[in-house]
Amino acid sequence: MSTSQKTLPTDQSVDAFLSQITPVTKRTDCEQLRQIFEEMTGQPAVMWGENIVGCGHYHYRYASGHEGDSFLVGFSPRKTNISLYLATGIERDQYLARLGKHTSGKSCISITKLADVDLLVLRELIVHSVAFLETTYPKY
Known part of the structure; x- marks a missing residue:
């Protein structure tokens, strides 16, 4: 059972998207996030929908029958902050x-700005998130 999914990968340029972010400090943070996400996943950044930068891909299927596709990890600049999309998991709170x-x-x-977070912990969290999703939703 599949429903129409709103957030899908697009052909939009990640570079073009990032170049339009204001203020410059947020743009710089997002460019650095892109580098970190690509480095930690080994996957290129791709635009998902109009404003989410995602790396990697997985297919999910719930017990209810709902299924779809999503990025493994991603981020999106918002008006007052930056949203990081990382999976849950038992160790996430740690x-x-x-x-x-x-x-x-x-x-x-x-997060408000990248300087507010420990980048080593962010890297660990990205690796944990990818491992959790790849274990929970193995490729078929």
Whole structure:
């Protein structure tokens, strides 16, 4: 059972998207996030929808029958912050406790600026997120 999915990969240029971000400090943070996400996943950044930069890809299928495709990890600049899209998992809270200044929901972590977070912990969190998703939703 599949439903129409709103957020899908596009052909939009990640470079063009990032170049339009203001202020410059947020643009610089997003360019650095792109480098970190690509480095930690080994996957190129791709635009998902109009404003999410995602790396990697997985197919999910829930017990309800709902299924779709998503990026493994991603981020999106918002008006007042940057949203980081990282999976949940048993150990996630341990990483978040060491991450630095942020707020979090189920799969979204919001930061105001990259300088507020520990980049080593962010890298660890990205690796954990990818491993969690690849274990939970193995390729078929």
